Amino acid sequence: MERKEFLSLVGISVGAVMLQHCLSGCSKSSDPSPTTTGGTTGGTGGTTTTGFSGNATASKGTINFTLDLTAASYTSLATNGNAKVVDDVIVAKTSAGNYIAVSKACTHQGTTIDFFSALNKFRCSTHGSEFSTTGSVLVGPATSPLTQYQATFDSSKNTLTVKA
Numbered sequence: 001m002e003r004k005e006f007l008s009l010v011g012i013s014v015g016a017v018m019l020q021h022c023l024s025g026c027s028k029s030s031d032p033s034p035t036t037t038g039g040t041t042g043g044t045g046g047t048t049t050t051g052f053s054g055n056a057t058a059s060k061g062t063i064n065f066t067l068d069l070t071a072a073s074y075t076s077l078a079t080n081g082n083a084k085v086v087d088d089v090i091v092a093k094t095s096a097g098n099y100i101a102v103s104k105a106c107t108h109q110g111t112t113i114d115f116f117s118a119l120n121k122f123r124c125s126t127h128g129s130e131f132s133t134t135g136s137v138l139v140g141p142a143t144s145p146l147t148q149y150q151a152t153f154d155s156s157k158n159t160l161t162v163k164a
């Protein structure tokens with residue numbers, strides 16, 4: 001066997017082993033399976049949506065935006081238990097009627113999380129990480145908290161301001 005041919009075969013074998021390892025790693029049985037349903041992200045809104053003003057995209061600077069809850073895209077947030085993704089943020093109104101906002105991307109691998117109002121927590125459907133209403137990790141595999149934002153409702157204007 002020629003040296004070049006040998007090296008080619010070794011390269012293919014190593015590649016096959018690495019691929020197999022990667023594929024098995026993506027579906028390892030230790031990953032928690034989703035066990036709850038009923039979460040909601042409530043669709044998206046943001047930069048180009050009527051009723052939105054400010055910035056909800058972390059890469060564009062400090063998060064600071066206001067939602068007009070009389071605008072069609074955001075009226076759902078007037079109801080307890082609902083949630084809505086606004087660019088990089090997920091805003092929710094808890095079952096108790098409190099507004100909360102955290103970064104939408106799971107800190108494990110970036111999946112957009114859902115809000116489960118009945119459980120009063122956020123959950124990632126990909127591997128099952130769970131986060132409190134303040135963004136702290138309740139269940140892994142995520143190890144880092146979500147970013148929590150201040151959410152302030154102005155009843156005189158029917159607006160919700162979210163900021164860092």
Ligand code: FES
Nearest residue numbers: 106108109124127
């Ligand atoms: S992406 Fe893995 S738990 Fe969210």
